[in-house]
Amino acid sequence: MLDTGQLDNAKSMSIIVTKGTLDWAYPPFILGTTAAAMDVEVTMFFTFYGLVLLKKDLDLGFSTLGNAAMEMPMMGGHMKMPNMVSMLPGAGAMAGKMMKNLMAKKGVASIEELREAAIESDVRMIACQMTLDLFEYSKDDMIDGIELGGAATYMETALKSDINLFI
Amino acid sequence: MADQTLNAQGLNCPLPILRAKKALKGMSAGQILEVQATDPGSVADFAAFCNQTGNELLASTTEGDLYKFEIKKK
Numbered sequence: 001m002l003d004t005g006q007l008d009n010a011k012s013m014s015i016i017v018t019k020g021t022l023d024w025a026y027p028p029f030i031l032g033t034t035a036a037a038m039d040v041e042v043t044m045f046f047t048f049y050g051l052v053l054l055k056k057d058l059d060l061g062f063s064t065l066g067n068a069a070m071e072m073p074m075m076g077g078h079m080k081m082p083n084m085v086s087m088l089p090g091a092g093a094m095a096g097k098m099m100k101n102l103m104a105k106k107g108v109a110s111i112e113e114l115r116e117a118a119i120e121s122d123v124r125m126i127a128c129q130m131t132l133d134l135f136e137y138s139k140d141d142m143i144d145g146i147e148l149g150g151a152a153t154y155m156e157t158a159l160k161s162d163i164n165l166f167i
Numbered sequence: 168m169a170d171q172t173l174n175a176q177g178l179n180c181p182l183p184i185l186r187a188k189k190a191l192k193g194m195s196a197g198q199i200l201e202v203q204a205t206d207p208g209s210v211a212d213f214a215a216f217c218n219q220t221g222n223e224l225l226a227s228t229t230e231g232d233l234y235k236f237e238i239k240k241k
Contacts, residue, residue, distance in 0.1 A: 033181060033185055034181040034185070037184050037185055037187075037188035037220075038215075038216060038219045039219070039220055106179055107177045107178045107179040107182065107206075108180075109178075109179070109181070109182050109185075113182075120189075
């Protein structure tokens with residue numbers, strides 16, 4: 001919630017959210033919720049693969065494919081996740097499960113929890129209308145309280161924002 | 168003496184900050200919130216949070232693996 005005492009010098013931030021995998025969902029939600037907690041007005045614009053982060057049913061996974069730098073802590077060491085692992089049947093689901101377990105163990109918030117915090121702190125969330133049409137989603141598939149908009153809607157906000165991020 | 172204590176032990180970034188913000192929202196100006204955290208990153212983060220929001224960081228102490236912050240609500 002924006003602290004009204006700070007309205008005169010309120011800062012603002014916009015984030016374009018383009019990725020919807022478990023690992024890439026964290027940076028925009030962590031920064032968005034923290035900025036809101038620091039009295040920053042936050043707008044998040046969800047487009048392309050980022051749109052799924054607004055779905056009522058979140059089922060986020062991720063791939064070890066192309067994550068060349070990824071290492072998972074294992075038995076006191078670190079294990080590389082080579083691209084080849086991603087070709088094994090069920091590897092994606094297993095990697096997602098391992099990551100979620102690890103995060104819970106380390107007290108890292110779930111994406112559901114961070115999204116809830118974003119809603120509670122009045123983060124403005126805009127779903128890209130074009131992406132909805134493209135991937136054949138309806139507004140009913142998405143959580144309540146979001147807006148629909150396009151590039152011009154984003155630009156109007158971005159032009160007035162102190163910080164604009166593309167993630 | 169703190170008016171309210173928040174146990175944020177075991178929570179990782181950014182949860183201690185988010186929980187602290189939530190707790191402060193329910194308090195009145197001048198009241199003091201004590202936050203107990205185990206995230207080493209929270210030391211720098213609570214300083215930055217208080218700098219930005221204008222809430223006063225009265226104390227930031229370390230007792231072994233436990234970090235304690237006293238925040239006076241603006």
